[in-house]
Amino acid sequence: MSAEPRKRRLEVEEIGDVTVVNFVDRKILDEQNIQIIGEQLFELVDSEGKKKILLDFKNVDYLSSAALGKLITLNKKANTSGGKLVLCNIRPEIKEVFEITKLDKFFKIKEDEQVGLQAFA
Amino acid sequence: MSDFETSALEITIPSDTSEARRVQDVLEHGLQNLKAPDKDVFCIRLALEEALVNAIKHGNQMEITKKVIIKYTLDADVFEIMISDEGPGFDPNDVPDPTDIENLERPCGRGLMLMRHYMTEVNYNSVGNSVRMKKVFKKA
Numbered sequence: 001m002s003a004e005p006r007k008r009r010l011e012v013e014e015i016g017d018v019t020v021v022n023f024v025d026r027k028i029l030d031e032q033n034i035q036i037i038g039e040q041l042f043e044l045v046d047s048e049g050k051k052k053i054l055l056d057f058k059n060v061d062y063l064s065s066a067a068l069g070k071l072i073t074l075n076k077k078a079n080t081s082g083g084k085l086v087l088c089n090i091r092p093e094i095k096e097v098f099e100i101t102k103l104d105k106f107f108k109i110k111e112d113e114q115v116g117l118q119a120f121a
Numbered sequence: 122m123s124d125f126e127t128s129a130l131e132i133t134i135p136s137d138t139s140e141a142r143r144v145q146d147v148l149e150h151g152l153q154n155l156k157a158p159d160k161d162v163f164c165i166r167l168a169l170e171e172a173l174v175n176a177i178k179h180g181n182q183m184e185i186t187k188k189v190i191i192k193y194t195l196d197a198d199v200f201e202i203m204i205s206d207e208g209p210g211f212d213p214n215d216v217p218d219p220t221d222i223e224n225l226e227r228p229c230g231r232g233l234m235l236m237r238h239y240m241t242e243v244n245y246n247s248v249g250n251s252v253r254m255k256k257v258f259k260k261a
Contacts, residue, residue, distance in 0.1 A: 029145075097235065100235065
């Protein structure tokens with residue numbers, strides 16, 4: 001197997017009290033990668049106790065249903081811990097994936113990072 | 122035997138997602154060489170990912186010794202593919218609608234829906250362990 005177990009898949013930056021997360025991968029498709037991305041996202045809530053998380057999709061060209069599953073779980077974790085998850089900078093092709101699955105109504109999706117940050121105010 | 126089956130190219134892979142990725146790269150490269158529209162390449166790539174993961178994970182239960190057989194044809198205006206696994210199959214009609222309010226928070230069950238949206242045709246065999254998908258390219 002060609003897994004790269006602990007390679008960072010996320011770039012994390014703190015802006016004020018919001019944790020802004022960028023994805024390293026342009027294609028969030030591969031099952032192994034998604035597993036690792038999921039673990040690293042969940043750690044933000046479970047281990048690091050982050051409450052306000054803004055996921056920035058500007059680097060992301062592809063997203064599969066398995067990745068959507070991880071985002072749903074992350075959203076639940078954030079809500080359960082009294083936090084909030086916001087998604088931003090989703091390109092139209094990827095936005096369509098959210099719309100088809102009606103997850104555009106489930107997630108808080110904002111146009112860009114600026115508007116995304118304001119959603120926590 | 123149908124035209125598709127006589128003219129299709131065939132690739133057999135073990136139940137390994139990194140092998141599936143290699144197949145996707147080969148097919149994406151072929152589509153780009155044919156100058157298939159970017160939007161259609163996007164659709165095919167997504168549908169392929171979902172179908173291959175279904176075959177490897179749900180069909181073959183990630184058992185590396187079980188094979189996934191991929192047959193495909195690439196033409197200037199249409200792409201057709203059949204992906205078969207060694208699993209017992211499933212009834213696509215039994216998959217709950219992931220957009221129903223009670224299923225919306227379930228983390229799985231959206232792959233088939235995306236395949237149907239992104240491809241022109243998606244059909245399973247009667248056993249449910251082989252899916253055939255067709256994408257007719259949009260004219261520029």
